[in-house]
Amino acid sequence: MTQTMNPLSPAANNSDAGVDVAALGELLLGKWADVRLAARALAGNPELHKIEGLTHTEHRKRVFQQLGILVQQNGVHRAFPTRLGGSDDHGGNVAGFEELVIADPSLQIKGGVQWGLFGSAVLHLGNQEHQDKWLPGIMNLDIPGSFAMTEIGHGSDVASIATTATYDASSQEFVINTPFAAAWKEYIGNAAVDGIAAVVFAQLITKGVNHGVHAFYVDLRDPKTKEFLPGIQGRDDNIKGGLNGIDNGRLAFDNVHIPRTNLLNRYGDVAPDGSYSSPIASPGRRFFTMLGTLVQGRVSLNGAAVAASKVALKIAIQYATERRQFNAASDTEEVVLLDYQRHQRRLLPLLATTYAAAFAHEDLLVKFNDVFSGAHDTDEDRQDLETLAAAYKSLTTWHALETLQECREACGGAGFMAENRFTSLRADLDVYATFEGDNTVLLQLVAKRLLADYSKEFRNLDFGVLARFVAGAAADLTLNKTGLRQVAQFVSDTGSAQKSAKALKDAGTQHQMLADRVQTMVAEVAGALKEAAKQPKDKGAQIFNDHQNDLIEAARAHAELLQWESFTAALGRISDPGTKRVMTRLRDLFGLSLIEKHLDWYLMNGRISMLRARTLAPYINRVLSKLRPHALDLVDAFGYGPEHLRATIATGIERERQDEARDYYRKLRASSDGPIDEKILIQRAKTAAKK
Amino acid sequence: MTQTMNPLSPAANNSDAGVDVAALGELLLGKWADVRLAARALAGNPELHKIEGLTHTEHRKRVFQQLGILVQQNGVHRAFPTRLGGSDDHGGNVAGFEELVIADPSLQIKGGVQWGLFGSAVLHLGNQEHQDKWLPGIMNLDIPGSFAMTEIGHGSDVASIATTATYDASSQEFVINTPFAAAWKEYIGNAAVDGIAAVVFAQLITKGVNHGVHAFYVDLRDPKTKEFLPGIQGRDDNIKGGLNGIDNGRLAFDNVHIPRTNLLNRYGDVAPDGSYSSPIASPGRRFFTMLGTLVQGRVSLNGAAVAASKVALKIAIQYATERRQFNAASDTEEVVLLDYQRHQRRLLPLLATTYAAAFAHEDLLVKFNDVFSGAHDTDEDRQDLETLAAAYKSLTTWHALETLQECREACGGAGFMAENRFTSLRADLDVYATFEGDNTVLLQLVAKRLLADYSKEFRNLDFGVLARFVAGAAADLTLNKTGLRQVAQFVSDTGSAQKSAKALKDAGTQHQMLADRVQTMVAEVAGALKEAAKQPKDKGAQIFNDHQNDLIEAARAHAELLQWESFTAALGRISDPGTKRVMTRLRDLFGLSLIEKHLDWYLMNGRISMLRARTLAPYINRVLSKLRPHALDLVDAFGYGPEHLRATIATGIERERQDEARDYYRKLRASSDGPIDEKILIQRAKTAAKK
Missing domain, CATH: 1.20.140.10 (Butyryl-CoA Dehydrogenase, subunit A, domain 3)
Incomplete structure (x- = not known):
């Protein structure tokens, strides 16, 4: 428990029980x-x-x-x-x-x-034979390897990678090729120096059909000489903005032959005669299943x-x-x-x-x-x-x-x-x-899922209910547009500022506000995009693009809501009352900060009155000053020791220096040796002149 | 002039005359x-x-x-x-x-x-003799030097630095001392390796009086051996987050004697007998004048x-x-x-x-x-x-x-x-x-100035006007609180969405909204702080602290307004109509983005209606798509060549790669050799089954 004297807000110090840090x-x-x-x-x-x-x-x-x-x-x-x-x-x-x-x-x-x-791809995409053959070496580092998926021309859009693995039935081999410069594998860890093998993602082509992206185990370098094997080229990515302990690089393949059995074949296989088979009939679902691992x-x-x-x-x-x-x-x-x-x-x-x-x-x-x-x-x-x-x-x-x-x-x-x-x-x-999926792209994936859930809900309802729902949504919008709801809320808010702030402190209110925002944003985008589905692809894409920003913001709102729910659920696992009180306040700060961040939305959609909105920032400031005495406890609970922090300023050195400086000045003031400040002399002279 | 085909928004392409880049x-x-x-x-x-x-x-x-x-x-x-x-x-x-x-x-x-x-301090704080003696060597780099102001314990609060320069009349020397660890000079460029001299900022003490911070020219190292001179210690700051071409370091002084005439004495001097004189009587004003240079x-x-x-x-x-x-x-x-x-x-x-x-x-x-x-x-x-x-x-x-x-x-x-x-x-x-003044501290300096201007205005008015002003402000607030103004604006907004967006496009409206926000924020903080001035220092500081965030935000709003004004003034210096149209749109984007950033404030203070606020984001999106075709022109006008950009991806290499890839696929589609997509096969099979 930390109690720090705060000269700027002394009242905040003694009001709370502390946190059970352990x-x-x-x-x-x-x-x-x-x-x-x-x-x-x-x-x-x-x-x-x-x-x-x-x-x-x-x-x-x-x-x-x-x-x-x-x-x-x-x-x-x-x-x-x-x-x-x-x-x-x-x-x-x-x-x-x-x-x-x-x-x-x-x-x-x-x-x-x-x-x-690299190891996970062999584990999840390969069969037991693959695992037994390669995993021991991967695990003990005898086989340092790369995961060669991303290409210069295609990062987060993995389905469009251009490297090909074409099956040659005569030799029972796949032939790996990089057809153009944009298809070079890029930013590949272990590629510049250490990797002697790689799992390479490529379009699997057999019998004139492209079965989409599959993973292949490919030897890259001679394990002894570390020279690239024939047909393989590389380039060192050199210095990066960070992570410079990793040897990222590029890889290209020119007619590199690998055995048929080097296809990691859990979700798709090619028989010796070149015929393709997969436990998943849909190429789209197969792709997402593979990537999902x-x-x-x-x-x-x-x-x-x-x-x-x-x-x-x-x-x-x-x-x-x-x-x-x-x-x-x-x-x-x-x-x-x-x-x-x-x-x-x-x-x-x-x-x-x-x-x-x-x-x-x-x-x-x-x-x-x-x-x-x-x-x-x-x-x-x-x-x-x-x-x-x-x-x-x-x-x-x-x-x-x-x-x-x-x-x-x-x-x-x-x-x-x-x-x-x-x-x-x-x-x-x-x-x-931006790696393992660009954040902006990932949020669009989340938004797609939200829209799918939204229309699934529609599919389970009969048309009458759907019609009612849409009418209800429209009525809701009209209500907000006329400002009636806001005025109504405003009227009920006209009590003290304390009263309106209190309502936002309630967990139910926070949840309702965060959830309402997600639902409304998804419904609005869904309404706008209904048109898109009916249009030709280019027109549809244009409508979609006109709402791209809204979509991403809806996904973000959804994720924020889920984080809030996780935080709130965790409060239920705290038994110590002091800890629970402080942590509840911290959860409030999280919820209120989200509402403050999106306050424009809440206001312009009539979800909060002007008066209540104006009490939010001062209320957050009060929450902050109440949390202030527990801040150190809350970071100590993270449980990191000096061997993890390794930061000079986290060692207490600053306190030592400050204490030393204050002692010095205290002694100076107490002694008669200390110089007097010119400003004080001037003050004294003024006072003397007045007398 | 750049015109790019945009498949997602083809309409935006041909609507504008271009930019005269030169x-x-x-x-x-x-x-x-x-x-x-x-x-x-x-x-x-x-x-x-x-x-x-x-x-x-x-x-x-x-x-x-x-x-x-x-x-x-x-x-x-x-x-x-x-x-x-x-x-x-x-x-x-x-x-x-x-x-x-x-x-x-x-x-x-x-x-x-x-x-x-270092050179500027000698130039602006020294006399002609100082300039003639040291500037030639500083200019031609014979004297690499440091500017030793910041201390470990005091960064942006320069007035509180603790290094002392005590005048000793017997030897006619100043004695420089670092009284404790927090007073070490820190983050000093040229201190770790190259500096052989420094301008050192220290509290000037003579005849038992501290006259505040002054600047002293101090030799640091032997120019030949590069060893520190007696009484001087240093430490290398080593690796930093950036700027690693600079040898930052720490410096400490233990009874380092320098000639009396090494005081850079433009704003404050000590005579041989130790008596102090300055052309600026007020120690506070003297300090700010010195730093102002x-x-x-x-x-x-x-x-x-x-x-x-x-x-x-x-x-x-x-x-x-x-x-x-x-x-x-x-x-x-x-x-x-x-x-x-x-x-x-x-x-x-x-x-x-x-x-x-x-x-x-x-x-x-x-x-x-x-x-x-x-x-x-x-x-x-x-x-x-x-x-x-x-x-x-x-x-x-x-x-x-x-x-x-x-x-x-x-x-x-x-x-x-x-x-x-x-x-x-x-x-x-x-x-x-954070250097040359921490941004957060600097914004508070700006806010102080805004408040001073605000109360100066009060000083120049008689009490009746002051009283009226305050009453007016209160009435204004009440109007907003009741939502009347908003409802009124709302009623006038009930035309098309186009109409309400158009109003925000008007430069006068943008200016009025940005300026109103600054004025209102300053007035609100000033009102709250009036109490603070009457209280004892600790209470006053507490009230001030309770509004620190508002103060900083008011300063930011002020700076944004000034930037907007500079941008708008610059439009007047453009004669080419196409350029002027695009640049006016870009200025609109700047203004509208500021209003969008602070939309919560405009809404909760009744400055914009819900309906109009809801048209803002879509309107900004339209402005963006209209600016899109000119984006390249607008960055080309910056005038940086390949020798300045030195970025691989700015060389056109990506376009080459994309073109090569598209040619490859175009040829593949045209030929009969290309593999067919499994998805298309499935589609064909479904179609065939239906027939």
Whole structure:
């Protein structure tokens, strides 16, 4: 429990019971607490830490060696089959994996390429023979490999990749080709230096038919000489904005022959005579099923982004409780940064969002484990999982970048020093916003799903009900347009400001407002797009494009609602009353900040009155000052030690310096040696003149 | 003139006359066009370019050598006196200096430390003797030096720095001391390696009186051995988030004796006997006058942030007109990124803001030159200049970071490659948001000025008018609170959506809305703070703190209004009708985007009706699609060549790749060899079954 004197708002200090930091920490560790703690112990090992200022070649070498340490320490095999030395634990695997980001994001992502993408593709897309043949070498790093999906010309639109794998029945081989420059595989981890094999995604062509994207196991380099095998070319991507411990590069294939059996054939196979077969008849569904097995990449990026946000907030909030600047409240005492309203405004809503993202991630991880363990593995489960992963990954990776930047700026020049972590983490996490699916594209996938659910609901209703629903929606709109609802609400709001703020504090009200917004936005877009479906493709696309921004915003609103629900559900798992009170307030801050962020929508759609809207910001400011005394507890509950934070300004050094400075001035004032201030002399002279 | 086929919005293509790129380019070059062009020619020199991936020690060496090239090329002496080889050209000096950011921001800032801070301090705070003694060596780099103002414990609060310079009349020397750890000079450029001298800011103490912060010329290192002189200690700041070509470090002083005459004594002097004198009686005013001479740092950061934003937008928009992704509108043609509504939403408002910032910067530069040339150099001119510089520097440096990040994400994985500039520029410019005054602190300075102007207005009015004003304001508020004004506006809005959007297109309406918001916000804060002035300091500070966020937002609103005014004034300098039409639309986009950003405020303060507010986003979308065909012209007018852009994706390579890919598929479709898509086979089978 932390109680800090706040000269700017003394009343806020003593009003609350404190937080049970240990219990809250347990709650955050979640279902895979043991794995997470083991992974954190591993991530505390200095041999795994990022060293700032290495050249990219040195950094690459270091990270490759670190992968070996992960293998030795059994840190990365949880998802693989028990028969091969793994433990078939999918949720635990991701929980452990994502914690590695705090050692070095390059290490996390390089490990992700090797085991999460390359190894997972063999595991999920291959048969048992493939697994037995290649997984042991992949697991122990004898086969460093690449996941060659993205091409220069096609990133998030995987279905349109142009690499071909054409079956030659005479030799019973596939022939891999890169038909033009835009089809080069690009940004491929392990491609520039280390990879001796790859899972290559290509259009499978046999007997003159293109069966769409499939995955092929392809040897890239001679394991001894590390020279490319015949027909394979590469280019080093060189320096990137971050993650420079990974050797990204390009790959191209010129008539590269591989055995027929190198097709990872779980969802589609070619017989020796060239005839194609698949357990999934629809090429579209087959494609999405194959890609769906790779959802764990998005899940683990989500978790890593949460972890990085936690580290950043712990560092920045620790510093903000020690650092003093400007003597606003007294002639001799400077104010601690976190006592400034603006500083609270900058950091505490990010803290609330980080908690929301953390609880939502835990729920996502459980869902992921349910699907991949086979416990709940229907088509709908998988679709839910993919939608959730896409929604959360977008919001959380952007949130991490915002948090890292705000923390860096909130720490001033100290925040810019590499030794304080923010800039380095931010540079590395930057690409999380566009890889494993560009966030903007992912949100459109989420929106598509929302629209599909919306029209499914229509399909289950008879036409009369549908007609009524539409009429109701129109009436609703009319009501808002005339401003009647707003005026009505306004009339009921004319009590004290306190009263109208109180209504927004109610969880039911928050939920209703957030949910209403999602439903209304989806319904509005759906209404506008009904036309699009009837039009020729180009006209339809134009109508769709005219609502692209609305669609993306609806998806974001949906994801925010789900995060709010996860946060609220987590409150039910807290038993300590003090903790529950503070955490409920933090959830309120999250909900209210969302409403404030979208306040224009609520106002122009008649969902909130002008008067009530005007009470929101001052009310949020009061919530902030009530949370202020618990800020340090709330970041301590993240459970990261000095070996994870590794930031000079999080060591208490600032408090020591501030204390030393205050002692110096205190002694100076007490002694007769100290110089007197010219301003005071002038003041005295003025006073004397008046007398 | 660029006309691009847009399959998603074909109607938008032919409606506008084009932009006269060359004339618009001239306008942007502004008053110091020749200097700017010369500086760009210099910045195009490969010897001055940043090389990615150097270690910080290599980068530091390279940048120090580059400073020598700047000296040889006469690129950096424009502000210095003609008698010493300069040209007394302050505006031109900054115009040229800020363009160096496109070569390497480290070069710009290291040059800024040497000539803009260290040299400027000697120039503006010293006497002619000081200038003649030190400036030649500073100008030709014989004396690399530091500007030692910031301390670990005090960044933006310069008045509170703790380093002391105590006069010893017996030896006629000042004795410089660092009394505790927090008083170490920190983040000081040239301190870690190169600096052999420094201007050190310290509390001047003589005869037992502290006369506040003054500047002292102090030798740091032996020029030959580069060893610190006795009593001086340093520490290397090592790796930073960016600007690693600069050797930032810490400095501490232990009884370092310097001659009395090393006090830069323009605004305050100590006679041999220790008696203090100053041409400015008030210690507060003296302090602000001294610091005010250093305003050019903020001015030039503002210009550099504009330049970096221009480079980023040229690269990202070039790429967005070539890159294709997803075949939304046809089965065979993929859509160019910039034809997507969301992509327009991401990039074009940033483009509009960059133009606004560019025009505002030009006006600032003229103001700066007026003051420093002595043409308009009253106290009020200086205050205006400082307020403007603080306001613009905050908005523009944040804008540059936002622009660089949005451009990087809009280019996907390619945006993350260092060779495409975004990540590197962003890392370097990150610290612009907190150095030369933390943006958050600077906005509070702006707000203080707004409040002072507000109460000055009160001082000039008699009490009756004051009373009326307050009553009027209260009545105004009541009107809004009852929603009457809104309902009234709403009633007049009930025409077509077109009609209500049209009103917002009017420049007068935009101006009125932006100005009204500033006035209202300032008046509201002023009303709330009236209490604060009457209270004891701690209570007053608490009231002030409760409105800190509102204050900062009022300052931001003020700066946005000024940018809008600069943009609008610039329209008057355009004669070509096509250019004027497009640029007016871009100004509208800027104004409307500001109103959209603050739409919650306009709604809850009854300044816009719900109905009109709902037409805003669709109207902005229409403006975007009308600007879309001119986007490339608008970035081409920035006038940066390949030697400045140095980004692979801005070379046209993407168009070549896309063309090659489309040719390949076109030929494949035309030939009988191409594989047929499984989906088409299934479609055919279904059709056949139906027959």
